[in-house]
Amino acid sequence: MTPEVLTLSETPWLFTGVMLVKIVVAFVATLLIVAYATYAERKIIGRMQTRMGPNMTGPKGLLQPIADGLKLFFKEDIIPSQSHWFAFILAPMMILAPAFISISVIPFGGDLQFTYDGILYAVPMQITDLNIGVLFIVAMAGLGVYGIVLAGLASNSKYALLGGIRSTAQMVSYELAVGLSIVVIFMLSETLSLRGIVAAQQLPLWGLDSVSFIPNWYIFCQPLAFGLFVVGSMAEINRTPFDLPEAETELVSGFCTEYSAMKYALFFMAEYANMITVSAIATTLFLGGWGGPFFGWINFLIKVFAFMFFFIWIRATFPRLRYDQLMFLGWKIMLPLALVNIVITGIAILLW
Amino acid sequence: MAANTETMTINMGPQHPSTHGVLQLILELDGEIVVKATPHIGFLHRGIEKLSEHRTYHQTIPLTDRLDYLAPMSNNLGYVLAVEKLLGITDEIPERVQRIRVIMAELTRLKSHLVWLACHALDIGAMTVFLYCFRERECVTDIYEKVSGARMTSNYFRVGGLADDLPNGLEGDIRAFAESIPEHVEEYEGLLTGNKIWQKRTIGVGEISAEAAIDIGITGPALRASGVDWDLRRDNPYSGYEDYDFEVPVREGCDTFDRYKVRLDEMRQSARIILQALDKLKPGPTLADCPKIVLPPKQEVVSNIESLIHHFKIVTEGFKTEPGEIYQGIEAPKGELGFYLVADGSAYPFRMKIRPPSFVNLQGLPQMVEGKLLADVIAVIGTLDIVLGEIDR
Numbered sequence: 169m170t171p172e173v174l175t176l177s178e179t180p181w182l183f184t185g186v187m188l189v190k191i192v193v194a195f196v197a198t199l200l201i202v203a204y205a206t207y208a209e210r211k212i213i214g215r216m217q218t219r220m221g222p223n224m225t226g227p228k229g230l231l232q233p234i235a236d237g238l239k240l241f242f243k244e245d246i247i248p249s250q251s252h253w254f255a256f257i258l259a260p261m262m263i264l265a266p267a268f269i270s271i272s273v274i275p276f277g278g279d280l281q282f283t284y285d286g287i288l289y290a291v292p293m294q295i296t297d298l299n300i301g302v303l304f305i306v307a308m309a310g311l312g313v314y315g316i317v318l319a320g321l322a323s324n325s326k327y328a329l330l331g332g333i334r335s336t337a338q339m340v341s342y343e344l345a346v347g348l349s350i351v352v353i354f355m356l357s358e359t360l361s362l363r364g365i366v367a368a369q370q371l372p373l374w375g376l377d378s379v380s381f382i383p384n385w386y387i388f389c390q391p392l393a394f395g396l397f398v399v400g401s402m403a404e405i406n407r408t409p410f411d412l413p414e415a416e417t418e419l420v421s422g423f424c425t426e427y428s429a430m431k432y433a434l435f436f437m438a439e440y441a442n443m444i445t446v447s448a449i450a451t452t453l454f455l456g457g458w459g460g461p462f463f464g465w466i467n468f469l470i471k472v473f474a475f476m477f478f479f480i481w482i483r484a485t486f487p488r489l490r491y492d493q494l495m496f497l498g499w500k501i502m503l504p505l506a507l508v509n510i511v512i513t514g515i516a517i518l519l520w
Numbered sequence: 521m522a523a524n525t526e527t528m529t530i531n532m533g534p535q536h537p538s539t540h541g542v543l544q545l546i547l548e549l550d551g552e553i554v555v556k557a558t559p560h561i562g563f564l565h566r567g568i569e570k571l572s573e574h575r576t577y578h579q580t581i582p583l584t585d586r587l588d589y590l591a592p593m594s595n596n597l598g599y600v601l602a603v604e605k606l607l608g609i610t611d612e613i614p615e616r617v618q619r620i621r622v623i624m625a626e627l628t629r630l631k632s633h634l635v636w637l638a639c640h641a642l643d644i645g646a647m648t649v650f651l652y653c654f655r656e657r658e659c660v661t662d663i664y665e666k667v668s669g670a671r672m673t674s675n676y677f678r679v680g681g682l683a684d685d686l687p688n689g690l691e692g693d694i695r696a697f698a699e700s701i702p703e704h705v706e707e708y709e710g711l712l713t714g715n716k717i718w719q720k721r722t723i724g725v726g727e728i729s730a731e732a733a734i735d736i737g738i739t740g741p742a743l744r745a746s747g748v749d750w751d752l753r754r755d756n757p758y759s760g761y762e763d764y765d766f767e768v769p770v771r772e773g774c775d776t777f778d779r780y781k782v783r784l785d786e787m788r789q790s791a792r793i794i795l796q797a798l799d800k801l802k803p804g805p806t807l808a809d810c811p812k813i814v815l816p817p818k819q820e821v822v823s824n825i826e827s828l829i830h831h832f833k834i835v836t837e838g839f840k841t842e843p844g845e846i847y848q849g850i851e852a853p854k855g856e857l858g859f860y861l862v863a864d865g866s867a868y869p870f871r872m873k874i875r876p877p878s879f880v881n882l883q884g885l886p887q888m889v890e891g892k893l894l895a896d897v898i899a900v901i902g903t904l905d906i907v908l909g910e911i912d913r
Contacts, residue, residue: 217651326530330552330894408645409717412895420537487717488645490895491552 182289190295191272198271202440203233209480216484236433243429248324251426255322260427260434263315266308267441273301274448275363275457277464293458293465294363301362302354305449306347309404312442313339316423319435323426331422334412334491341498342403342410348506349396352513353386353453366457385456392509394454396502398478401450403498405442407479409486410494447475527555534563538643538898541908543882545897552894557886561879564912572872576838577603577679580872585673587857587876587910591632593624593664594852595910596677601758602848602859603679606841609810616804617681618760623694623797624667624676625759625850626790630701631660632853632905633783633790637708640780640902644721649711656704659697666690679839680814681807695798701791705784712780722777726888726900729774737880740855741786742904745779747772752851764796776903783905813839838867854878854905876910 207222207230214221222229247253277293298304313336320332354360357368369385387394403410412422424435451457451471460467489497527548533539542563548556568587572580584595604610638653661671666687668676676683712718728738730746743750751768753761769785771778807814815834816827833839843865849858855877864870881904888904889897 213647217648218655219651326528330530334552411645484648485711486646487641487712487715487721488895489717490721490893492893493720 186291187295190291190293194271194276194295195268198268198441198444199437201444202437203237205440205443205476206236206436207233208476209483212477212480213484216481240433241430245429245431246426248426250324252322252324255318256426257431259315259319259322260431260438261315262318263312264434264438264441266311266315267438267445270305270308270445271441271448272296273298273304273362274445274452275366276448276468277458292363297361297363300360302350302360302365302453305445306343309339309346310343312438313343315438319427320423323423325426327420328423328425331425335406335423338406338410338412338494338498339404341495342400342502345498345502345506346397346400346404348503348510349393349400350453351506351510352390352393355510355513355517356386356389362452362457366452366459369456370459385454385459387454390454390509390513392505394450396506396509397450397454400498400502401446402479402482403494405439405446407439407443408483409489411488412491412494443476443479444472447472447479450475525550532897538639539901540639540906543901543906543908543911545885545901547894547897549894554889554892554894554897557889557897559882559885561882561908561911564908566913568913569872569874572869574868576867577841577869578834578838580869581677581679582673582675585675587874587913588632588852588854588878588907589672589909590635590907591628591853592672592674593628593676594632594850594857596674597621597625597759598848598850598852598857598859600677600679601850602846602861603841605846605848606844606861606863607679607810607813607839608842609680609808609813612808612810613680613759614805614808615760616685616802617806617808619797619801620682620686620806621677621759622761622764623794623801626793626797627660627663627694627697629790629853630787631657631664633787634660636783636853636902636905637780640899640905641708641712643898643902644718646712646715646718649708652704652707652711656697656701659693663690663694663697666693678807678814680810681805685806691798691801694794698791698794698798702788705787709784719777721895721899722780722903723773723775725776725892725896726903727774728884728888732887733774733884736883738855738884739880740851740853740877740905741782742779742855742881742884744768744770745782746774752849752856756849758848758850763800764793766793766796776899779903840865840867849875852877854907854910855881857910874910874913876913878904878906878908879911882906882911 210232211221211229222232225231225235247256272295275292275294275297279290279292281288281290283289316335316339317332320328320330320335323329353365357365359365359368402408406412424432427435448468451468455471458464458468460470462470527550530547530549531544532547533544534542539545544560544563546556546558546560547554566586568583571583575583581596581599584599585592587595601610604613634653634657638650638657641647641649641653664674664676665671667690668674668683728742728746730743730748733743733746734748738746739750747770749768749770752758753766754768766789767785769782769789771782811826811830813834816824816831820827821831822828841863843863845860845862847858847860849856851857856875857877858875860871860873860875861869862871885900885904888900892900
């Protein structure tokens with residue numbers, strides 16, 4: 169007789185406890201990855217650029233992110249006298265919070281089963297499985313824009329203003345392309361739940377048994393959507409070659425020109441948190457989430473890190489686009505391509 | 521109701537990451553489009569021209585290091601050639617000196633172009649090229665250090681010769697470096713030339729026609745990229761440049777991309793010239809035989825009364841020139857670097873006027889950027905290859 173498998177929601181106190189543990193673990197893990205993503209970026213780019221990267225603080229410079237954090241923490245926190253102080257303080261939080269919240273709907277592993285009091289419980293490796301998970305992520309990405317706009321406006325500096333304006337235009341236009349590029353995923357999986365999408369990708373490719381060794385990852389049947397998503401999300405998280413809002417050589421530091429100390433650090437944490445989120449989403453939507461040869465969350469992390477490496481690699485290779493070229497790419501190339509992709513996929517689904 | 525629009529004036533510089541020093545640009549922006557660009561210069565003015573009026577001819581050489589501090593030996597060369605011309609000893613310069621001067625001038629061109637490419641690429645966002653270029657530039661600074669003891673302010677040339685001969689074994693280092701240049705240029709081209717983003721950022725950006733360039737007086741690679749075949753090394757040779765076989769790269773595109781290509785081709789040609797000069801380099805004296813102008817060797821000062829007297833006279837009061845005025849222009853990495861000397865017969869120049877290429881080339885900036893985007897201003901500043909040390913003097 170197979171034991172009965174229950175979900176936790178039937179025992180409220182256990183549910184609450186496990187939920188808190190999951191939140192803390194996911195949050196701390198993300199924070200750690202954020203800290204060491206900066207280290208990894210500096211080391212990897214250093215290697216690509218024939219230099220060392222951090223190597224003095226701790227063994228192989230491993231304590232560098234902590235030293236940086238401490239330094240920024242103890243720096244004087246300057247609020248320019250002509251700025252709008254409330255918006256100025258609010259902006260970094262506005263940009264950081266959505267970046268972290270998005271993590272909550274991402275499944276990073278299969279069900280974890282354990283027995284308690286003679287009953288077998290199944291715990292999903294996901295903070296919450298929203299049935300509109302993807303919409304939630306898109307919404308949170310949209311909220312992130314406010315942080316940058318507020319930072320640009322509140323600083324009362326022309327460079328910050330230009331950075332803010334650039335960023336608004338950029339993120340709004342690329343959100344459209346990114347949003348449309350992932351529509352095809354819902355059309356194929358017929359669900360908006362990230363968990364459901366990953367489950368759909370565990371099946372063999374196109375339901376064919378002859379190629380059962382290839383999983384049905386959506387990257388194989390939707391390579392165009394994948395490309396659009398990766399390019400578009402690079403633009404959304406302001407990574408090279410789309411780092412115009414903070415184009416150092418043009419706008420000094422863009423929207424964060426006037427920021428200092430921990431508020432400045434918050435912007436950078438948000439940038440890296442966004443990078444993790446985007447990598448996690450791409451992994452979930454296109455690369456089969458936690459599916460793979462190893463234990464669930466290890467597969468997931470490997471794929472996420474591979475994406476982050478890709479983003480870092482791009483940064484070491486490409487120059488920066490110009491503002492008008494960026495808009496051209498977003499509206500006149502990526503958006504139509506995403507629409508065409510939807511139409512083709514729709515026809516294909518109708519026919520088969 | 522019509523929207524109420526007005527332009528925004530922003531101060532770009534003198535503290536800005538990509539104005540290459542202390543250039544200040546007052547930009548009038550309509551959104552991101554530049555309506556008007558006004559360069560303000562003078563933040564780095566040190567009065568080198570005026571200072572030289574109170575120094576003997578030799579004492580001015582270290583000042584010229586600080587003109588275009590990315591290409592110090594070219595400045596040294598231009599100045600010593602001008603003084604030699606004033607003294608009428610141009611023909612007495614030994615052959616070895618000529619060769620070494622050419623080698624050093626071309627190494628300097630490489631050094632200057634490497635820094636230019638590094639900063640230009642960084643401005644446009646390609647960070648890796650910056651570090652690759654600085655890796656090669658390091659080799660030139662090492663060579664500088666070996667010949668002159670200083671990595672940037674070389675002060676190596678003297679009126680009538682050189683401060684010292686090349687140290688032992690340096691010729692091999694220089695040859696190895698020059699031979700590696702074509703390979704490295706390929707590497708930079710691999711990262712940039714075919715890159716779509718690089719092409720989009722540079723092709724058709726900062727265009728200036730040949731007529732406009734000549735009207736302003738633009739020289740150097742910026743002029744040659746506008747289709748004007750003019751290079752002083754070939755068209756008005758000095759220091760024995762007529763002995764070398766090299767091409768002058770010319771392109772017709774008038775834009776940032778072609779200026780980039782011209783400079784890269786120049787780097788290849790410079791390497792060629794260095795190798796030819798090394799082949800022709802023979803042992804010989806490194807100072808001209810002009811006892812009243814050139815300091816005698818230390819050994820002779822303590823053993824020979826004539827030398828002691830010359831040494832004393834040159835050190836205490838310098839050498840006098842005939843009254844007159846001359847102009848000597850050389851093809852510095854950034855364009856025509858000219859020294860105009862007016863002498864009144866004393867040991868000091870009555871007036872020295874420097875024609876720095878960057879100063880003249882910068883005047884092309886407003887018409888190259890007006891009507892373009894803010895990001896193009898950065899690309900154009902980079903492509904003009906300006907150094908504020910020689911603009912402000």
